[in-house]
Amino acid sequence: MLAGCGADIAGTNPVDEVVENSAQAGGVTVSIAPPEVAARALSDRFLFDDVLVQFRRASDDAVARQAVLTLANPSVTFKGLPGGFVGYAYAAVRRDGVVFTDGQSSSVTIVAGKTVKAAIKIAATTAEVKLVAPATSGATVTTPTPGIVLNVCDPGGKPVSARLYRVSASGAILKDLGVRTGTNEDLSWGDSGLGDGEHHYRLETATASGGNGELSFSLVVDTSGGLNIEISSQGRG
Numbered sequence: 001m002l003a004g005c006g007a008d009i010a011g012t013n014p015v016d017e018v019v020e021n022s023a024q025a026g027g028v029t030v031s032i033a034p035p036e037v038a039a040r041a042l043s044d045r046f047l048f049d050d051v052l053v054q055f056r057r058a059s060d061d062a063v064a065r066q067a068v069l070t071l072a073n074p075s076v077t078f079k080g081l082p083g084g085f086v087g088y089a090y091a092a093v094r095r096d097g098v099v100f101t102d103g104q105s106s107s108v109t110i111v112a113g114k115t116v117k118a119a120i121k122i123a124a125t126t127a128e129v130k131l132v133a134p135a136t137s138g139a140t141v142t143t144p145t146p147g148i149v150l151n152v153c154d155p156g157g158k159p160v161s162a163r164l165y166r167v168s169a170s171g172a173i174l175k176d177l178g179v180r181t182g183t184n185e186d187l188s189w190g191d192s193g194l195g196d197g198e199h200h201y202r203l204e205t206a207t208a209s210g211g212n213g214e215l216s217f218s219l220v221v222d223t224s225g226g227l228n229i230e231i232s233s234q235g236r237g
Contacts, residue, residue, distance in 0.1 A: 025082055027115040028055055028108060030067075030089040031075035032122065042093070042122065043071055045209035046101065047157030052092045053120070057085070058107045083112030091120045100155040101125050101209075124211035125156040129203060132186055137217035144194040144221055148177075150203060153184040158208035164189045165202050167216075194221045 030053050054066040065078035089105040103122035132149040152160045159181050166175040180187035203215045
């Protein structure tokens with residue numbers, strides 16, 4: 001259901017099998033409020049517009065009820081569900097109509113004449129990282145002081161914390177090149193003192209929602225071609 005920074009969620013029609021009979025029916029309160037990871041509000045974790053919530057039948061995932069929630073309206077009570085109905089709450093977090101993360105509750109059983117609760121835990125997003133310079137892992141540079149540029153993006157819309165290390169072939173840290181923070185932008189680091197040959201790097205990322213990720217890549221230094229001479233054009237007075 002999720003792809004890239006998100007995917008459109010198809011329209012669904014609630015199943016018609018629920019009964020509106022107060023003697024036999026119960027309800028379920030669905031909430032996107034805490035408990036959340038570290039009891040943090042959704043707005044601290046993601047930049048979003050709304051959340052599509054559904055109460056689904058556990059046996060076949062058919063949608064029994066659905067509503068759209070916001071931080072101003074973080075819960076809803078679905079009534080008229082038959083006693084004994086086993087289901088779970090599902091939530092799709094959206095920005096500009098696109099789903100970028102989701103989550104669900106544990107299964108609950110509807111009790112006639114009562115209202116049960118289903119709290120949804122939303123999954124953390126993981127930063128998307130792309131190589132800019134070098135353009136590909138294993139690319140060759142002709143300087144012992146290369147600039148390294150990577151594009152980072154949190155599908156959740158919040159800033160990403162990114163730390164770059166130069167590492168050995170086995171992954172041991174050789175040099176901490178520092179932390180950069182950005183939101184869907186190119187981040188730059190510089191390295192120095194590199195000898196000819198292959199050098200390995202690892203980028204570790206963390207999103208505001210608690211998602212951690214890694215990207216490993218390498219570059220090859222080859223200074224055998226001699227010095228690089230930069231020629232700039234200047235206007236004549």
